[in-house]
Amino acid sequence: MNFPGFAGNSDLKQYLSEQERKARLFHAYVLAGPPGSGKHTLAKILAAALVCSGGGTRPCGRCENCRKTFGGIHPDVIWCGWGEALLVEQTRAIRGDAFIRPNEAARKVYILEHAQEMSGRAQDVLLKLLEEGPDYASFLLLADNPAALLQTVRSRCEVLTLSPVGSREAEKALRARFPKAGRGELAAAAAACGGILGEAVKLLSGQGGREQPAQIRAQAFLQRLAGRRELALMEFAAGLEKCSREEFLAFLEAAVSLLRENLLRTAGFLPEKGPGEAGGLLSRRELMETISFLGVLRERCQGNVGIGHLSGLLSAGLWEAVFEAKEELI
Ligand SMILES: [Zn+2]
Missing domain, CATH: 3.40.50.300 (P-loop containing nucleotide triphosphate hydrolases)
Structure with missing residues (x-):
């Protein structure tokens, strides 16, 4: 067939x-x-x-x-x-x-x-x-x-x-449908849709409300972080390499504000969201470590460090800072 x-x-x-x-x-x-x-x-x-x-x-x-x-x-x-x-x-x-x-x-x-x-x-x-x-x-x-x-x-x-579509296959399907969209944008939409292609199509065709690429990227980032798969994070970081400095900064800012929102939620200052909320799967310490790591990246981004180098840092350094340094930090 x-x-x-x-x-x-x-x-x-x-x-x-x-x-x-x-x-x-x-x-x-x-x-x-x-x-x-x-x-x-x-x-x-x-x-x-x-x-x-x-x-x-x-x-x-x-x-x-x-x-x-x-x-x-x-x-x-x-x-x-x-x-x-x-x-x-x-x-x-x-x-x-x-x-x-x-x-x-x-x-x-x-x-x-x-x-x-x-x-x-x-x-x-x-x-x-x-x-x-x-x-x-x-x-x-x-x-x-x-x-x-x-x-x-x-x-x-x-x-x-019907089953959710894997992010690699989702990206391929989206590329066929949106040949003019950038690689990073496709990767972000593919990751953010959670395997439900119709959601990614909505995001990419602008029907998904007022969400901008930076927000889509930030959500995708948080989902990958919550999934605790180093490879998924590396893939995500690689997708950022072709961003402009403004886009990279916008992503960092959107990600930090999303993480802060989740931090407030874990502390009980904001109402709980649904059980599928990715940030809820991260501990308070993990959220704080990530915010601080992204803060360092933002400083370097505002300086003159190349975007390729920054996405490399995100790929290699974040995992270590958040998930591998547990014992010393607790
Ligand atoms: Zn026929």
């Missing part, structure tokens, strides 16, 4: 490829994952694979059925919901439509958005359709939280769970 534009998820890809090779694609899937994890992209690919008439590995991407599906204009690939969960009446209308034979392809594919928000009654109607619908009809249910679906509905479907 081909997966154009769908990054990461290698196990899922392998599994679906096997099913496709054996011509055993299921007639109903739940595509499960948080917003931005690629459910729509995968739904389009699966729909194209189901209607593709090109021969060879599906979706071929070239046949009329594929082109219309990827272009969003195939009459037999029906997107239902458009941003909202289906109501009972709409689900009944789908049931009525499903019994009308496909127009152009051999199959009809219904893609149901926000399936987890469908009411119990709407899901009952859907269940009947899954059980008694025509053979040529396939259903792709997109759900942020599949546990909210009725067990009876879930048991009629195969659940495909």
Whole structure:
């Protein structure tokens, strides 16, 4: 099976490829994952694979059925919901439509958005359709939280769970999508999105609110620090090499203010954020060590030390100062 534009998820890809090779694609899937994890992209690919008439590995991407599906204009690939969960009446209308034979392809594919928000009654109607619908009809249910679906509905479907994309692969996918973005910016967005590519796309296309590259970088930095992986920090620091002096300073300032905010939070002066907050995973001492280390870097940056040298210091010195000097400092 081909997966154009769908990054990461290698196990899922392998599994679906096997099913496709054996011509055993299921007639109903739940595509499960948080917003931005690629459910729509995968739904389009699966729909194209189901209607593709090109021969060879599906979706071929070239046949009329594929082109219309990827272009969003195939009459037999029906997107239902458009941003909202289906109501009972709409689900009944789908049931009525499903019994009308496909127009152009051999199959009809219904893609149901926000399936987890469908009411119990709407899901009952859907269940009947899954059980008694025509053979040529396939259903792709997109759900942020599949546990909210009725067990009876879930048991009629195969659940495909999407996984976060690794930062290297995320960066590659983002580069293809944003060829004009700088390397550092892509690396920062890839790291800050936590594997949810849709979030990185929002950040890079400016839909993520008022966050500037310095803030994105600072968040990515904090996440890598909290992950306690030296290699991840080194990679991050390498991504800063091409920054201008102003950009490097802006990053340092954004990082220090983020770290201070976290320090206030650990001391109880600011309300706790969600459990996923990276700064919460660092101890008070680690936060303070990092702030002091970044303060030294800032002084040198304001002097005339080269950016390559500073990012090298960040790469080599920070880890040692924060994570390897514990015994002496406590
Ligand atoms: Zn095709």
